Amino acid sequence: MPDIIDGSENVSVHGIFNWILLLVIFSIITVIGNYLGYKHPMTDSLVGMAILSIITLVGVWMERELPLNVSSILYISIIGIVLAFPGMPTSEFVLYYVSQIELLSIVTVFLAYVGIGMGKSWDEFKALGWRAIVITVLVIAATYYGAAIVAHIVLVLTGVPAV
Amino acid sequence: MEWIFIPNKDGPVEHIYREKTDKRILKKNPWRDYRLHVTVLILVVIAELIGTIKIPLTKDVAITIMPLIYTIILGLVFYLAKPITWIQRKQARIAEGAMMLFIGVLIAKLAVSSGQSISLIFEMGPALILQELGHLATILVLPIALLLGFKKESIGMTNSIGREPNVAVVVDKYGFNSPESRGVFAIFIIGTVIGTIFISFLVTFSLSFLPLHPYAFAMASGVGSASMNAAAIGPTLAAFPGLETQIEAFAGFSNLLSFCVGIYIVIFVAIPLTEKMYNWLEPKIGRESITNKKGDDE
Numbered sequence: 036m037p038d039i040i041d042g043s044e045n046v047s048v049h050g051i052f053n054w055i056l057l058l059v060i061f062s063i064i065t066v067i068g069n070y071l072g073y074k075h076p077m078t079d080s081l082v083g084m085a086i087l088s089i090i091t092l093v094g095v096w097m098e099r100e101l102p103l104n105v106s107s108i109l110y111i112s113i114i115g116i117v118l119a120f121p122g123m124p125t126s127e128f129v130l131y132y133v134s135q136i137e138l139l140s141i142v143t144v145f146l147a148y149v150g151i152g153m154g155k156s157w158d159e160f161k162a163l164g165w166r167a168i169v170i171t172v173l174v175i176a177a178t179y180y181g182a183a184i185v186a187h188i189v190l191v192l193t194g195v196p197a198v
Numbered sequence: 199m200e201w202i203f204i205p206n207k208d209g210p211v212e213h214i215y216r217e218k219t220d221k222r223i224l225k226k227n228p229w230r231d232y233r234l235h236v237t238v239l240i241l242v243v244i245a246e247l248i249g250t251i252k253i254p255l256t257k258d259v260a261i262t263i264m265p266l267i268y269t270i271i272l273g274l275v276f277y278l279a280k281p282i283t284w285i286q287r288k289q290a291r292i293a294e295g296a297m298m299l300f301i302g303v304l305i306a307k308l309a310v311s312s313g314q315s316i317s318l319i320f321e322m323g324p325a326l327i328l329q330e331l332g333h334l335a336t337i338l339v340l341p342i343a344l345l346l347g348f349k350k351e352s353i354g355m356t357n358s359i360g361r362e363p364n365v366a367v368v369v370d371k372y373g374f375n376s377p378e379s380r381g382v383f384a385i386f387i388i389g390t391v392i393g394t395i396f397i398s399f400l401v402t403f404s405l406s407f408l409p410l411h412p413y414a415f416a417m418a419s420g421v422g423s424a425s426m427n428a429a430a431i432g433p434t435l436a437a438f439p440g441l442e443t444q445i446e447a448f449a450g451f452s453n454l455l456s457f458c459v460g461i462y463i464v465i466f467v468a469i470p471l472t473e474k475m476y477n478w479l480e481p482k483i484g485r486e487s488i489t490n491k492k493g494d495d496e
Contacts, residue, residue, distance in 0.1 A: 058299070060235045063239075064238055091302030094305075108301070111309060112308075115308070115309025115312070120313045121314070121317075138431065138446055142266050142428040142429070142431070143242055143264075146273070147269035147272070147273045148273070149394060150276075151238070152291075153274060154285075156390050157277070160392075167388055170339060170356070174356060175396060175400070177335040177338055178332075178336050178359045181332035182329040183417070183418035185325075186325045186329035186414035186418060189328050193324055
């Protein structure tokens, strides 16, 4: 059985301290990767990562503290969109520094943690058999192509020029 | 945390991911496990130094292998390799908990791109919303599951892409020990291990072979899993230089829609439709059950 149901622990100052330290570690690794891969200046990228980390922290905190039953993903998205909204006083500052961080730099670090984390599912994975693997691969392909083809048809029908 | 919410407010599965994250990263002082983070840093440095490799197949078709592929595979290899004793199950649990926090940074970056291009997103609203219905294409896999000998498991397997929110919906509806739940667990585990790598290659190939609109590729990468979304955006960004902001905006917004709207499409459309298909097709093409004798999907 996959390991998805587990106990819980309440938010505490201690917890927020852990989040901040983890985000600092993640930021440093990302900035180094961002420098090696794309040669963006480290100080500017550090400010960019600080902005993204603060947005994350506020979103995660709101998820746990506000009575609404809503995921932090929604809070983080809304904060990010509002801060970068054209015409907002913050938008120029946020856009400049966040653009110093390539999305792929974040993804590369993120997926390193994903890779280590998914090792845990390896034994269960091996036990599953080829039939289930075939179905999984087909399901992922179907989701992707289903969305891509519908999007393409609607884009063509609504007359969006090919870029 | 890959999550909006489940309609059953007091259900046993509500917020299981948040709680899992909290337990892992609040109790265990994850920053203290410096060897894990130093290992990640080394993986990232190796990956960025190798850089993107392009393997041309024909004149127009090339496979692009990006640093993000190296870090997933190296991460998995480091976990599995016996000589590396400092990356064990405990570190994997910490990595998994930490990863759920780091999804936030990824989402924040995508959100900033979305905010920058907000008027474009409204312009492309119809395509963005309707492509969510394209995810129903997974139901087309149901007949193949039946032909391979799955029974009710196939309902759990093919109603959606089987990530965390979908697992919760299926468990909530059919119960933890039902065949439908076994099916969705199987997809969840296999998707966890090969999903990111598979989708990255799938996208690379599709970009070469399918003449679709760049925005359509961007929107399709929002499949409702942050790691698969991340792996799918990589090759798409590389294929359309100069469109980075738009692609990030559409990919991020579409993934957000998959979280908020997608779950309702699964509950109200996909699951009933999968059940109807099953009841119609199972008597026609159903095979002898493989699960009783082999436990192939457990």
